[in-house]
Amino acid sequence: MARYTGPKSKIARKFREPIFGPDKALERRNYPPGQHGPNKRRGKQSEYAIQLAEKQKAKYTYGILERQFSNMFKKATRMKGITGENLLQLCELRLDNVIYRLGVAPSRRAARQLVTHKHIVVNGQVVNIPSYSLKPGDVVEVREKSKSLEAISDSLSSAGNRSNDWLTWNPSQMSGTVVNVPNREMISENIKEQLIVELYSK
Template sequence: MARYTGPTSKIARRFGEPIFGPDKALQKKAYPPGFHGKNKRRRKVSEYGTQLAEKQKAKFTYGLLERQFHNLFLTASRKKGVTGEILLQLLEARLDNVVYRLGIAPTRAAARQLVSHCHIVVNGNVVNIPSYTLKPSDLVGVREKSKSLVAIADSLQGVRPGRYSWLEWDGAAMVGKFLNFPERADIPENIKEQLIVELYSK
């Protein structure tokens, strides 16, 4: 499936947040991108524009395209509970996101590549589908043949155990456990999910 491969700094500057990780460009140019730079007179954003921007930010943050994101929203809307919170929980339960959260990869894009190249196992079986949705108690680990990869070893050096309450990590075995779907207060992403719900509800 197609993926956004353009400049990430430009996208981060558009939203004014380091959605792809630490970015020096945000410090040097703390204003949206554009030909006229910070001197450009910008129109007041409409309610629809605000909602659309929030959806776009969520899509770029988790690395989904429009159809995939919309289908995930439809799944969330069919479940009992607060739709916006369930949407974020489903995003957090994606295999590529969990690989990133566990520290096996430094970014979600890198995590997606590891999954696609069959370096990740779920409950002992190789899974090469980044959008695979994990269930509570699922075990996510590095394939035995891939444990010596330099990229994985370098990424795991900065792992801080217990960083996320819904995940467990066994550094010796290179295996993590998806304990449960996280509560909204525990998800660190700065996303106003209610705006996304309002946009899709129109």
């Protein structure tokens, strides 16, 4: 499956959660998409279906493909600690996600574009790989040539309330620092990671 580029509202309605940010379509029609609307009889989901849906929700939320996600899970199982929490930490420490968390981009999709277009510098080096994994102490900043970009300044001005305990932001330098690895309480996404672990453990 290639990266999803279709209607975001359709996916949000599928999971009944604004996984791509505030969505008026989801507010108006808080039921899964389909030609029969909210009146369609939907049978009880199996345990496998619930686990699979949770994995799909995590993939769509972070914009990760199936093979990437599977490899991240394998890496999470090799790490010390709780596998589910490790998996979410790996998702959060992706470069595109950190750019979004810092408020440099209004969405992860927009953050991904900034990274691939070489607008982002990590520890003094231009990095154009959205999946680049950051670690505590890494400094992420907007490239000098890109600091005047309207898209970035607009996003920063509207992201005033986007605070994170594991990241710091220096507005004058347009740079952020990864202070530590986020624990589960610091990750705001409504993802039941234990269901994903159970799915991959079958």
